Amino acid sequence: MKHTRGERVFYAINALLLAIVGIVCLFPFLYVISVSLTPLTEVMKHNGFLVIPRDVTFAAYKQVFNQSSIPQGFKNTVIITLVSVVLSLVVTSLMAFGLAKKEVPGRKIYLFLVVFTILFHGGIIPTFLVVKSVGLLNSLWALIIPNMIVPLNLLIMKTFFEQIPPELEDAAVIDGSGEYGILRHVVLPLSAPVLATIGLFYAVQNWNIYFLGILYISDPHLYPLQVVLRQLFAAPDPTFMNAEVAVPPETMKMAAVVVSTLPIVMVYPFLQKYFVKGANLGAVKG
Amino acid sequence: MAPLMKRMMRYRQRLLYIWIGLSFFIVFKYWPMYGLVIAFQNYRPGNGFLEGPWVGFAHFQTFFDNPNFTQVFINTVLISLYRLVWTFFPPILLAILLNELRTEWYKKTVQTLSYLPHFLSWVIIYGIAFAFLSEGRGLVNSWLTTFGLDKIPFLMSDTWFRSILVGTDMWKDTGWGTIIYLAAIAGINPSLYEAAVMDGANKFRQIWHITIPGIATVVFLLFILNTGKVLDAGLEQILVFYNPLVYSVADIIDTWTYRVGITEGRYSLASAVGFFKSFVGLILVMATNYAAKKYNDSGIW
Numbered sequence: 001m002k003h004t005r006g007e008r009v010f011y012a013i014n015a016l017l018l019a020i021v022g023i024v025c026l027f028p029f030l031y032v033i034s035v036s037l038t039p040l041t042e043v044m045k046h047n048g049f050l051v052i053p054r055d056v057t058f059a060a061y062k063q064v065f066n067q068s069s070i071p072q073g074f075k076n077t078v079i080i081t082l083v084s085v086v087l088s089l090v091v092t093s094l095m096a097f098g099l100a101k102k103e104v105p106g107r108k109i110y111l112f113l114v115v116f117t118i119l120f121h122g123g124i125i126p127t128f129l130v131v132k133s134v135g136l137l138n139s140l141w142a143l144i145i146p147n148m149i150v151p152l153n154l155l156i157m158k159t160f161f162e163q164i165p166p167e168l169e170d171a172a173v174i175d176g177s178g179e180y181g182i183l184r185h186v187v188l189p190l191s192a193p194v195l196a197t198i199g200l201f202y203a204v205q206n207w208n209i210y211f212l213g214i215l216y217i218s219d220p221h222l223y224p225l226q227v228v229l230r231q232l233f234a235a236p237d238p239t240f241m242n243a244e245v246a247v248p249p250e251t252m253k254m255a256a257v258v259v260s261t262l263p264i265v266m267v268y269p270f271l272q273k274y275f276v277k278g279a280n281l282g283a284v285k286g
Numbered sequence: 287m288a289p290l291m292k293r294m295m296r297y298r299q300r301l302l303y304i305w306i307g308l309s310f311f312i313v314f315k316y317w318p319m320y321g322l323v324i325a326f327q328n329y330r331p332g333n334g335f336l337e338g339p340w341v342g343f344a345h346f347q348t349f350f351d352n353p354n355f356t357q358v359f360i361n362t363v364l365i366s367l368y369r370l371v372w373t374f375f376p377p378i379l380l381a382i383l384l385n386e387l388r389t390e391w392y393k394k395t396v397q398t399l400s401y402l403p404h405f406l407s408w409v410i411i412y413g414i415a416f417a418f419l420s421e422g423r424g425l426v427n428s429w430l431t432t433f434g435l436d437k438i439p440f441l442m443s444d445t446w447f448r449s450i451l452v453g454t455d456m457w458k459d460t461g462w463g464t465i466i467y468l469a470a471i472a473g474i475n476p477s478l479y480e481a482a483v484m485d486g487a488n489k490f491r492q493i494w495h496i497t498i499p500g501i502a503t504v505v506f507l508l509f510i511l512n513t514g515k516v517l518d519a520g521l522e523q524i525l526v527f528y529n530p531l532v533y534s535v536a537d538i539i540d541t542w543t544y545r546v547g548i549t550e551g552r553y554s555l556a557s558a559v560g561f562f563k564s565f566v567g568l569i570l571v572m573a574t575n576y577a578a579k580k581y582n583d584s585g586i587w
Binding site (some may be wrong): 004006010011014015017018019021022024025026028029031035066091094097099101104105106114117120122124125126127128129130131133137144145146147148149154179180204208210211214215230248253254256260269272275276 | 317385395422540544564
């Protein structure tokens, strides 16, 4: 198709605008990485940081791994994330499967009970008191169990299960499958996209836990990564003060940011095709 | 056997699965709702939710009379409205521009880059903001110094705080927000554009007369539903970003509840505030959803 002159101008300006959008999204990452790699001497010389360091040093990363609480927080968060994703996916898909069949008695009531929790909640203090009274306070379980099912994720999964043709289930029933067999051999194998999407949502939610960390955890050894990272910004780590190798605190902070971001950036490209679908389903429902 | 019993037996396994999930909702969602009764008591830590002593609406009176309450309420609504204005419309514009890109790989690249910040935690975004805005070595401040201007303590300044909240929010979620609009645009009948081209409509006219009307329903619906969340001004982000120097502009209902309840241990007062917020929030969401339904038959349930 031939474009008019006006259209060519439009396309060019549009491409330029979107290049700026792309750069605005990407540049902060590059800058943070660059700061984390800038050696002390160069910092001194320029009284600030360069966008592209000429020398590169990993001293800040060594310090993050050897002389800060970041590795401990990282470990806690990896545990929280792995356990949560598995547990949440199992419980969410079981309940979604149960709710996906129109004939199940009481289905409407159960659905209402789920949706109502989106609209109204007890709030911070009563939830805190419940978590406390079931004895989860100051344990990693406090970060896993109280948010095990996200209602919206449950509804997305239920909608997906409902779209699976009932004939497939009927065939399995004729073959002698029970309900568990239907879930295991018919529904789940067809649900890879929704499981990946919801799994990603749960993983990100748990990787990014901050508020629940300061709410439920008071033992510093159990702090999730985000809490440790935030504290690093609030005050220099006491271990850092005694450090023999002097790395500027800002450099070390940026190295810690890079370390905490890396896992998300690494899984992101593999899951991108799934979450767009999931985000659309989610947006329709709420 | 009664038909209901029969159906229950037939679907006993599905019912079991439902109840496994439901037990979670009962303990961690409904029990706390019931726990809101402590808003009407002088609750003491270690007591059950019903042990009293009962004080009626005394705690509600306390916080309505508290001068902080007005400030906190205003902060909450203002921050929410700023967010609504500055984070609602950019995704629409960006989606329209993305849709007009004719080079597929270019479009994919911009999309990939713009969705990424959505997945970062507020702490990480605070870290990035720190790299740019800190007084010591922040990039922006080193630019200011280069031009002979004074440094600005952005992260400690009550004049800049709300702009930083909204700005970082824009950076995080503008790209992500385009997803739903791109889906809506993809649903527009292509023959409409062909007809418009035949009639000699230029790009702007096509966007104005076809694309925008094509997504208007979704835009309106999301706008209404967003106004229902006006009391949720972003607890987690503000907890990460704020500090006592900026409480006067940054403190919202949720952060105040958190500090009064958890830090100061005034459980009943904080629960009363939380109750007030949840209750008003419920009414707002129901009202906005009702409006959305009236408009379009497609509320959230």
